[in-house]
Amino acid sequence: MLTRFRTAVAAVLAFSAPVFAADAAPAKAVELPPMPKAVSSFGAIECDGYVYIYGGHAGKTHNYDTKSVLGTFHRIKLDGGTKWEELPSGPIAQGMNLVAHKGKVYRIGGMQPRNAPGEASDNYSTASCARFDPKTGKWEDIAALPVPRSSHDVVAVGDKLIVVGGWQMKGKDEKPVWPEAALVLDLASAKPEWKSIPQPFQRRALTAAAVGNKVYVLGGLGNKGGDKRVDVLDVATEKWSTGPAVPGGERVAFSPAACTVNGKLILNTSEGPVYRLTAAGDGWEKVGAVAKTRIVARLVPFGADRVVLLGGAAAGGGGNVDSLEVISIATRGEPVAEK
Template identity: 40%
Template sequence: MASVASAHCPWLYVTEDSHPRLFFGESLSDREYHLPEAVSAAEVWQTGIDAPKKRLEMATIEEDGFVGLESEDPIEPRGRLQTTIEYGCYHGTKLLYYVQHLPADNPSAWPDEPADGALQLQLDSEGDELVVSAVWESAPLAGATITLTHERGDAKDKLTSKTDKAGVARFPLDEVAEGLNGLSLMHVDKNDRGEVDGEPYTSATHYLTATFNYHQEAAAKVSALPALPEAVSSFGAAACDGWVYVYSGHVGQAHDHSRENLSSHFRRARLDGTGDWEELPMGRPLQGLPLVTHGGKLYRVGGLDARNASGEEEDLHSVADFAAYDPASETWTDMPPLPAGRSSHNAVVVDGTLYVVGGWRLTGDNQGEWQAGALAFDLDVPGAAWRELPEPPFKRRALAVSHIGGQIAALCGMTDDQDLSKKVYFYDPDAESWSDGPEYPGKPFHGFGLSAWNLDGDLYASGMDGFVYRLNEDRTAWEKAGESVTKRFFHQLVPDSQGALLLVAGVSPDQGHLATTERITPQAAKTP
């Protein structure tokens, strides 16, 4: 048999406009070889996502530089693409191909669960190494040679590593090329005998190709924390005493609201990125709620409860829940409820007072009652009650709330006219008055589901355009202070306790729900 490095094999990858492609070539750069009949009939699936696996509709295309199959529709580049192809008999052996592609740009977004098929590779990164685990019929495959190549190389430009007793092979990450890389493996089962279409065979040869994209700078940014066990958006998050906490949120497909699509988890991870996510005692599953911290405790305020099952007519209710979590005792304590149910709002604590701004109230199948008033609760005063603030000059939901110079900042969001706003407002607790701030940069939809945080006295915000902005010193304009690898909204900004910001999970307009966290170290402020 020819070695796997020089044999023609099927390969999967995704184009720049997010269309999956399958071709049959000797290497990642050999994309004009004709398609064998068995390969042209391949069924390509997208799996490892927070939704049922999906079969892609593929069509044959022939163009300059490429002959193969291409998906008719673009995909969200996440999870795993895979296909298994039974080629038939070849010189007395049965040929089977296992093909997979990891479309995410960084290792922390690669799926944890194994792919389908008897022969599979599981990819991960540990420190400065690419870790590849080979599995044959659900057991580690020891002594297998795995070959690493890249799309700019040819069949001779390769690096090999052999799996240990645990089926694990390792490659230095500095040997992994920028862009598209490929891994290949051949396993011969000499005990497999039978016939294919009446033609006998005395062994089975299993080829596997796995492709992935790698960008060193992106991987460094997005490896700030371990990936969450589930991709999530519209959740509560806060940093407290060296930990980042994530409460509930929306999982599954966008705009699909049901009990099943509310995360039933409350988790924390160390801000320094060491260790895994820890499960904590959970309260009611909710989305569209803030989580804030004060005095070593965490507080969740309001949120949205979905009472319908998946596929049923939506039955959504904003709740008035207010509860405190004590990490020391690992217990929740009920606090005085909000005056009315509220969700899609936001909150911040300033000088011991919790401020709640924006949101609406859903009560089943209605269109929602917008919450015009802002609220305050004195966390340091025993027996405190909610009090109304002077009514804001706006109605917003999916907004960000933070603070600057002792004033409350309310940023952007959706208006009660279903428009998206770039407006920013400040509330002065001493003067008990609202004032206008500088408009948020970019297009109006960049401020929908954005997040904001005061880091070391400066106000930062990030939204769907992928930039992190800082309010300038005289509070008249916003300036760029960083850029994320993955554009995201309905995420959360939290400090990492080392002068940087963490962008936690959320939704990407390209990739859907996210489980990754990015670390952004703000650029220095511009000098006049």
């Protein structure tokens, strides 16, 4: 009887062991090659399985000139990509972003220095907007912004592009002007034109992401410094509300990184954690962490359960970063207490 029992137990263990081992095996690590150049304040977006990057600042912090701000444009395939593909360049720009819509990539505004290296910075925001078609490999101009803008963000909700925050830089001899409205461009219109929606804040160096019909505007800098506030625009009603503040210390307000993954808002700050907005939209939960903390970086979705953090500047100092980091999003998050 004891022999039969031992035999049965051994059989169960033999059958169960492979299943347990498979469950415990770590996910295969995904590595992507570094960006062509270490940059911060650049544009990045995922579109049809590729991540596209444009422009940015490749020089020393707070030193801007016509050589250190770029107009280069590249992409790489997220799943299995081994080399960055160089695409047609455009005007130099930083403090801008890209947005994808129906397989095309849009570039909206940005800042352009007019001074040569070694000269005093002379920075101007631009109203330039353009669309890149991967099928033709060409850029085409679209409706320019009503007023030049940089240090803003842009997202797509349905057929509409939404620009939030930022400011207008007017050169070394004039103070920047802070816009009081968000901008909307309806791409489905026969003749798309920018429309204004009053915004209840004046901030730049922020980030934005769209979840359904809502645009979340996260963090940024105001006239009095960092602001962890989260403003939420319902595009259908054009009404604003507030969401739970960006978690962490006061410094996390400066240029966090965000994107939407599988219908969920994902956020990374300079302190390192990766957060997800709760299903109720009333708080944050920690779902991961990065190995290298950064500011002025970009976050893009990678499938249904991962994100990629690109570029930026090292949060603790040390200059710009060219590396990409793939972070898996935990299924079950760790609740985050408000500070």
